Amino acid sequence: xxxxxxxxxxxxxxxxxxxxxxxxxxxxxxxxxxxxxxxxxxxxxxxxxxxxxxxxxxxxxxxxxxxxxxxxxxxxxxxxxxxxxxxxxxxxxxxxxxxxxxxxxxxxxxxxxxxxxxxxxxxxxxxxxxxxxxxxxxxxxxxxxxxxxxxxxxxxxxx
Amino acid sequence: xxxxxxxxxxxxxxxxxxxxxxxxxxxxxxxxxxxxxxxxxxxxxxxxxxxxxxxxxxxxxxxxxxxxxxxxxxxxxxxxxxxxxxxxxxxxxxxxxxxxxxxxxxxxxxxxxxxxxxxxxxxxxxxxxxxxxxxxxxxxxxxxxxxxxxxxxxxxxxxxxxxxxxxxxxxxxxxxxxxxxxxxxxxxxxxxxxxxxxxxxxxxx
Numbered sequence: 001x002x003x004x005x006x007x008x009x010x011x012x013x014x015x016x017x018x019x020x021x022x023x024x025x026x027x028x029x030x031x032x033x034x035x036x037x038x039x040x041x042x043x044x045x046x047x048x049x050x051x052x053x054x055x056x057x058x059x060x061x062x063x064x065x066x067x068x069x070x071x072x073x074x075x076x077x078x079x080x081x082x083x084x085x086x087x088x089x090x091x092x093x094x095x096x097x098x099x100x101x102x103x104x105x106x107x108x109x110x111x112x113x114x115x116x117x118x119x120x121x122x123x124x125x126x127x128x129x130x131x132x133x134x135x136x137x138x139x140x141x142x143x144x145x146x147x148x149x150x151x152x153x154x155x156x157x158x159x
Numbered sequence: 160x161x162x163x164x165x166x167x168x169x170x171x172x173x174x175x176x177x178x179x180x181x182x183x184x185x186x187x188x189x190x191x192x193x194x195x196x197x198x199x200x201x202x203x204x205x206x207x208x209x210x211x212x213x214x215x216x217x218x219x220x221x222x223x224x225x226x227x228x229x230x231x232x233x234x235x236x237x238x239x240x241x242x243x244x245x246x247x248x249x250x251x252x253x254x255x256x257x258x259x260x261x262x263x264x265x266x267x268x269x270x271x272x273x274x275x276x277x278x279x280x281x282x283x284x285x286x287x288x289x290x291x292x293x294x295x296x297x298x299x300x301x302x303x304x305x306x307x308x309x310x311x312x313x314x315x316x317x318x319x320x321x322x323x324x325x326x327x328x329x330x331x332x333x334x335x336x337x338x339x340x341x342x343x344x345x346x347x348x349x350x351x352x353x354x355x356x357x358x359x360x361x362x363x364x
Contacts, residue, residue: 004360005187030192030358031217058315060323062254073256073323075315097309099289100219105354109219109280109289111309111325123254125311125325127286156217158358159189 004157008032011151016041019140020151027102027133029155034096034137036151040087041144047080047094050138051108051128058129063122081124083114085141090148091117102133186363190214193357198223198350202343202357203241209298209337212364216341218290218310220355221280222348228284228314228322229277231346234270234292236304236332241342243268246333249306251275253326270306270332271346276324278310279355281348284322287355288312297338304338306330 006029011020025032036047051057060073063082072082085092097111112124128134139151188211193202207214222230235241250263253276262275272278272290279288290310296302311325332338341359345351 004189030356058313058323060254060256060311060313060325062252062259062325064259069252069254069259069261071254071256071259071325073313097217097289097291099217100287100356103219103354103356106219106221106287107285109287109312111289111291111311113309123309123311123325123327125288125313127313127315129286129315156187156358156360157189158192158217158356158360 006155008153008155013147013149016144016146018144021138022153023136025135030158031156032098032101033154036094038085038092038149039090039146040085041146042087043143044084044086045141045143046084047141051134052136057126059126061122061124063120065120081114081122083116083122104131188361190359190361195353195355198352200350204341204359207339211361213362214294214297215360216292217358219287221287221352222345223350224281224348225283229312230279230281230348231271231273233344233346235342236338237340238336241340249330251326251328253324255324270330272308272328273326276326277312278326280312284314286314300335300337304332
């Protein structure tokens with residue numbers, strides 16, 4: 001059987017930055033997985049992403065904060081979720097599944113699990129209403145991700 | 160990386176892997192994939208080798224349901240064929256954009272992924288949805304089998320009612336037999352639509 005869970009690129013921040021871009025993503029995989037462990041440099045921030053420079057994604061989520069559960073949705077929204085990246089420590093992690101990212105017959109679905117260890121957890125799906133193959137992912141925020149934050153993109157290839 | 164200190168030629172790499180052989184995780188292997196060229200009522204993976212520790216199924220699919228934007232998926236496990244007895248239980252937590260809800264069922268003839276929420280798309284909504292399903296310790300003959308999934312679809316509010324949603328489900332197959340067969344069926348539609356994709360992976364321990 002072919003082995004197929006390959007790191008495409010890893011970015012460990014040596015300096016604080018507001019944007020991480022994975023570009024020229026090959027279309028040789030079936031799904032992509034982005035794994036994030038991050039801390040904000042100063043103010044708390046909401047992570048966002050763009051696909052092929054487009055931010056026109058809709059989303060639906062549910063979240064829990066230890067006291068209650070809630071759900072929300074919005075159209076044409078590019079914020080990944082409701083969990084913030086805190087400046088107080090590496091409390092935020094996320095796993096984003098870009099399903100059939102190079103399929104050119106269907107809109108793209110992205111499944112996301114976001115966790116902030118001191119705030120809450122959530123699951124989210126968003127759709128990018130485009131049949132174009134995803135060849136670039138920009139993960140960014142209104143403030144900086146701090147030094148030491150890690151962003152790793154994996155590819156999974158189906159037989 | 161700085162050029163300070165008189166260093167005039169420095170290789171700049173975009174990632175930590177640059178310049179090194181790519182590490183390939185040999186513990187995660189593709190077993191089989193089905194991408195539909197025509198609408199199909201069910202997908203079955205059979206004769207699954209017991210050589211892995213866990214299984215993962217990655218689904219990108221749409222059904223022919225015409226009334227609502229989303230649909231669920233029925234999951235059955237078995238040894239040489241799918242077990243159709245009342246040997247399953249499942250619980251889920253879902254959100255539809257307005258509220259979060261949970262529910263559960265016992266003594267069922269299948270595990271339902273997305274019982275209260277669409278986890279894949281439908282003809283009505285016009286989009287595909289995704290599910291990542293993990294079947295843990297699937298070949299262990301001393302345990303009942305547990306399943307977990309993360310699934311969802313978002314049709315950007317195109318359809319009313321049972322549509323845009325996100326869901327996590329836990330499932331149980333009350334059998335100590337090794338899992339050799341996995342069957343997936345639409346919950347409400349009669350067929351998975353063309354281009355739906357179902358990929359089975361094995362994870363070694």
